[in-house]
Amino acid sequence: MASAAPQELKATELYNRLQNEQQVVKDFWxxxxxxxxxxxxxxxxxxxxxxxxxxxxxxLIYLPGAPTEYEEDSDQPKPFRQRRYFYYLSGVNETDCHLAYDINEDTLTLFIPKIDPTTVIWNGRGSTRAEAFDKYDVDEVHFTTSVSNFVKAWPLSHEGDIYILHPDQAAIPGQEKHPRVDHEKLQLAINSARMIKDSHEIGLIRKANEITAKAHREVLLNILKFKNESQVEAIFLDACVAEGAKHQAYEVIAASGVNASTLHYIKNDEPLKGRQMMCLDAGCEWECYASDVTRSFPLSGSWPSKEAKQIYDLVQTMQNCCIKRLAPRVRYLDLHILAHQIAIGGLLALGILHNGSPEEIYRAGTSRAFFPHGLGHHIGLEVHDIGQRELMSLSEDEIFDSSNAQASSKYSPNYHLPVFNSGLCLSPTDPQSPALEEGMIVTVEPGIYFSLYALETLYLPSPVHSKYINKDVLSRYIPVGGVRIEDDILITARGYQNLTTAPKGEEMLNIIKSEAKRNAPEKDASITTTAPVGRFGKSSLETFVEPSQPSPLMQKPAPRMRGTDACRYCRTRKVGNTMILWTSNDLLEHLLISTVTMLSPSNTR
Structure with a gap:
């Protein structure tokens, strides 16, 4: 007997039936x-x-992917990183692949290596042809053994040029010299296309930012426990990998104190003790798309000095004012100028700059001593997406749309020159870049830095700049090191959307404060509770750690000892040159501190 066909149940019938059964239905899944x-x-x-x-x-557009490479004089493979131009036209993150796109036939062909059964046991395998066709947005999939013949035969039966990225990337050695092979236009065309992100790319960058934000939050939750910059880097990487983001868009910058005055400090190995602030510049990749996020924060539960808070507030003002002005048709270089003008006003108010008007200091370029880099850059498949040199060619090459024409400015020609450095100002912070457009993603990352080396070698010896810099006031700000705040911003039709959700400002500080309160010890933080057995049975001088906040004993002169060597302010006794704490049952608990640092000679007998 044949089974009855299943009865089709329409959505409206299902809804009505559930309503009759007094079920609440809000969504259909x-x-x-x-x-x-x-x-x-x-x-x-x-x-x-x-x-x-x-x-x-x-x-025909032809692009080779990244090959398998080995370290010099070693059998260890180099870390694989797909060529970004290849990835943009393929979405393939596998080794030793090739790509060809026939413009007239609108056919995208992927070439993948054959699977070698003898190596699978060691390294696994890549995709089969069927798997590649299912995974990737391509029309045909062939093996790489046929790529040379494919490219060699193509001009014999087709019209048009073969476009390659670089002369050394021709499919056949020597083909780059063929009159129908062009190696000049393709990179510029891809750069221009990559400036505008589609919804899929925006989603990938948003995902990278979400993971990066979680990692930054983990750092804030644990920063009071850390003793070294390396711990900051470690927990950031751990948080990213745990979310599936194994690769960073760039090396982590975990710079504490004066190290933050080095823009790309990557040693990340110095102790945090005695440092006021940390500048953490770190962002992961998600499916080859980058995030780029910087947060500066105190290394204690509150602002370590008024100078640190003043500089942070100034940088936050610079960023807020520039972000608010982001929109299509805005010239990004104008915002870079605005950031310098705000910086000059703030540094004048603090007394770091003096003896000149804001305009005089701007035209002298002295603000570059404290804000030396560009306001931001494009971000996408590269953290510094699209090189400045290629973008500067956009306004000179006739192959590009008029929408890519050089942006107009509200400032007079060359007004940007005092605060512009072609080596440090990446696109779109340059005069040749087009105006901002919907779909661009740019960073906004102002900063104020106190590089003692740069100040002493470049600016203070210069009569042009030294007259505007107040050295006496400046000395108070050197320990701050540097403050940078950076977000990734999507340009929308009506303005902008901030893709970065990592805590900053009051939210950031409140996270650190809440952890400080939750982990606050019941006893004085200056008392060490665990230490190796030492001279007096429980602790030794070598294990003493200076408290982050001075104890009452360290805030006033130590009292004079009486005949019993007992302190009248606390339950301590003097043994040799050391102050020790005794409990009610006269057992030694904790070593407080050596009288070499605690007591002056006039206070001891």
């Missing part, structure tokens, strides 16, 4: 099983966009 991704990386769309930028209706 549909579960779909799929053997391939429901949303693939839009490689085909990217290839079409690049062809539009090339203004070519015919031709």
């Amino acid at each position: 549909v579960h779909i099983d799929s053997s391939s991704p429901l949303e693939k990386y839009p490689a085909k769309q990217h290839a079409q966009r690049v062809a539009q930028k090339l203004k070519a209706s015919k031709g």
Whole structure:
């Protein structure tokens, strides 16, 4: 007997039936099983966009992926990092692949290596042709053994040029010299396309920022426990890897105290003791897309000095004012100028700058002593997405759209020169970059730094700058090191959206404060409770750790000892040159501190 066909139940019938059964229905959920991704990386769309930028209706775009490479004189492979131009047109993060896009036929072909059964047991395997076709947004998949013949035969039966990225990336050695092979236009076209992110790319950068924010929060929750910069780097990496983000967009910068005056400090190995602030510049990658986030915060439960808070507030003002002005058709370089103007006003108010008007100091370029880098840069497949040199060519090359024309400015020509450094100001912080457009993602990362080396070697010896710098006031700010605050901002049709959710400002400080209260010891923090057995049975001078906040004993002169060597202010006795604490049952508990540092000669007998 044949089984009855299952009865089809329409959504409206299901809703009515559940309503009759007094069930509350607000949403319908549909579960779909799929053997391939429901949303693939839009490689085909990217290839079409690049062809539009090339203004070519015919031709072949050829790109090789990153090959397997080994360390010099070693059998250990180098860490794999896919070529970003290849990834933009393929979405493939596997080794030894190639890509070809026929512009006229609108066909995207992926070439993958054959699987070697003898190496699978060691290194695993890449995708099969069927798997690659399911995973990637391509039209055809072939083996890499056929790529040379494919590219060699293509011009014999097709019109148009073969576009390659660099002369050394031709599919066939020597082919770069062929008159129909172009190695100049493709990089510019891809750069122009990459400036505008589609919804898929925005989602990847947003995801990278979400993980990065969690990692920054983990640092704040634990910072009071740490003794060394290396611990900050370690917990940040741990938090990212735990979320599936194994790769960082750049090396972690965990700079404490004066180390924060070095913009790309990556040693991350110095003790935190005695330092006021930390500048943590760190961001992970998610599926090859970068995040770039910087937070500066105190290394204690409160601001360590008024100078530290003043500089933080100034940098936060610089960032807030610049972010509020982000929108399509804005010239980013104008915001860089604005950031310098705010910095000059703030440094004048603090007394670090003097003897001149804001305009005089601006035209002298003295603010670059404290804010030497650009306000921000593009971010995407690279943390510094798209090189400045290539973008500067956009306004000179006829292959690009008029929308990429040089942005107009509200300032007079060359007004940016005193605060512009072509080596440190990346696109779009340069005069040749186009105006901001919807879909761009840029960082906004102002900073104020006190680099003693730069000040002493470049600015203080200069009569142009030294007259504006108050050395007496400056000396109080040197221990701050540097403060930088950085967010990743999406340009939208009506303005902007901040993709970065890592805590900053009061939220950041409240996290540190809450942990300080929760972990506050019941006894004086200056008393060491655990230590190796030493001279007096329980503790030794070598294990004493200076408290973050001075104890009452350290805030006033120690009292004079009487005949019994007993202290009239606390339950202590003097043994030799050491003050020790005794309990009611006369047992030694804790070593307080050596009289070499605690007591002056006039206070001891």
